[in-house]
Amino acid sequence: MRDDGPPHPPGEETRRSAHLPSLTTPLCRRLGVEVPVFQAPIGSAVSPELVAGVSHAGGLGMLALTWTPAGEIPRILDRVRELTERPFGANLVLDFPVADRLDACLEGGVPVISTFWGDPAGCTDRIRAAGAFHVHTVGSADEARHAADAGVDAVVAQGWEAGGHVRGLTATLPLVPAVVDAVSPLPVVAAGGIADGRGLAAALALGAQAGWMGTRFLAATEARTHDIYRAASSAHEPKKPSTPAASTAAGRTRRTGPCATAHWPPGKRPAPRSRPGRVRETSLPGEPTTPRTCATRTPYRWPA
């Protein structure tokens, strides 16, 4: 990733290919990417420029299209392809009505489809028939087994440290090997708390074939991240509360702190006003203690 401008245009020499030995895995080779750095879908903070920048640098960029009208998807795919000829993916959260978005992605030839938060069994056949690769995010070994039985091509094991919506209650360190053991030889990608090469090396040592990094890419120049959240997510020391879960909407930070969805009954989505953990205190020591919720659309200000 460059910090000083748009992604490299197709064909331009990149630093990695010129000078660095390559770190690759069987999953990278299968997807046609050079390094096991997968940019996780980060909701509305994802831009075509971010996706193209990651893919063009040798990783795998991932659009987040759950809330994008299906009619806009061809234009977004065109924009990514203006910037890179390399593979990229698109993510859909299955708890929302995404059938038309999936059709648009598959008709547009997206090579990797990522799904989350729902049963992947309903779309594996369509994804396979279109010749795309299906990766599904899970939060437990049981869920990984179900996804494998449903026919996905790979799973993302998302630990509790992850930002955004968090599926399970297990931390990345114990979760990844448990999922690797549960679904071997299916490839596993590790998510949750990976932010640099050391974290990626740890994930690979646990048996993962790539790292799925979300919060780290919120700080990328190409991400549509609110400035306040960008600054906070780039801080060297994690802010309290220490779990870096957060979500954004339309570029505005909505929530920080432990993910409220961790308190939902397994497999259930309670009605909006009766969600356990809905009102969560996300203020910091010394701050006013007004609870802020997922619905708060005012940018949250960290103390200096």
Ligand SMILES: Cc1cc2nc3c(=O)[nH]c(=O)nc-3n(C[C@H](O)[C@H](O)[C@H](O)COP(=O)(O)O)c2cc1C
């Ligand atoms: C702001 C934000 C938005 C997210 N939106 C999505 C999404 O739309 N779809 C999805 O599958 N995961 C989403 N996630 C979860 C990420 O894909 C990934 O699992 C997580 O960021 C990994 O943990 P990390 O943030 O510690 O790297 C989001 C994460 C963040 C931080």
